[in-house]
Amino acid sequence: RNAVYAGTWLSDAKRYFSRNGCAAYQIGNAYVDGSPIRQEYLETAIKWISKDSIEDYMGKHQHDENASPLWEYFQSVIDWVESTFTKTRPKMMKGVDWGSLYNAFGDADLDADEIERETARLVLDDDVTQKKGIYPYILTREEKHLNIRAFSDGMKLKVYEKQSGFCVICDDKFTIKEMEADHITPWSEDGKTNEDNCQMLCKKCNREKSAR
Template identity: 55%
Template sequence: MAWVKVTFPKWRKEMRSVQWGPLYNEFKEADLDPAELEAEISMLMQDEDVTKKAGIYIYVLSREERHLSIRAFTDNQKREAYERQTGVCPVCKEHFELAAMEAGHITPWHAGGRTIAANCKMLCKEDNRRKGGV
């Protein structure tokens, strides 16, 4: 497809699994800068938190992080954050057992936050879901 070659001039193996037809239909009229897209794609390909590299192409068009499958916090990172917070949810200020909490990024991934222990916070499931998930 010519649109793909013009919009994404650098071929990568991850492009094979992308469903290009729907993307073309949705973004064919968008004002896209191939150089800017390539710079962002290159950066995201190097990001160890991005576990679904093929999803990068959908993300740079849609801005939906779910396509990247951002690496989740490990059980040890969650336990460290839980202990640091003494089991208290920072939103509702109530105490919960570890199993009743979910990990989230203090500085969101899209704002440069890494998936490391120091950037992990534990929220009660209700507050985590209210903010839109991990």
């Protein structure tokens, strides 16, 4: 890809993003996956600023005099991350799609202290199995990022037996394969993924409950 877009812009961009110990690595190594010399920092920065239109961006800027706007954008993203998520947790933070979050929330009025309190709480929550997802979740409130722990087969079987195979909503009887485990108190309301908070619903009732 780089050979196709060789020119003044790319040469200057490599100065910031593609050398051992380069400036982008110095400020971003806690947040960006990959290696500068394998062009992964440069690709990440272009992906962020272009909103995934990497080749369009490279083609448009191929003959620019320099890559200063890209470098300034990258610095803005990292500055925003560090001021928004004030405690650095490299194992969790490395590889998060920070550019997309910055593009969407960079101008939002955010309470960094409250964000850190929620981050710390979610780090300790065993039901959150995708810790990297804490950062997009805090901003978007989309639980899919957290990959909330599912009920085990053992839990499902115990609850199914307790209910004698009846769905607690429609009160019809089903085989266990026709049913799904559901949190009685949702995780978002501090409900835990344990036997006491599990109910077995038929698939139809569970879908309708989830849609509400």
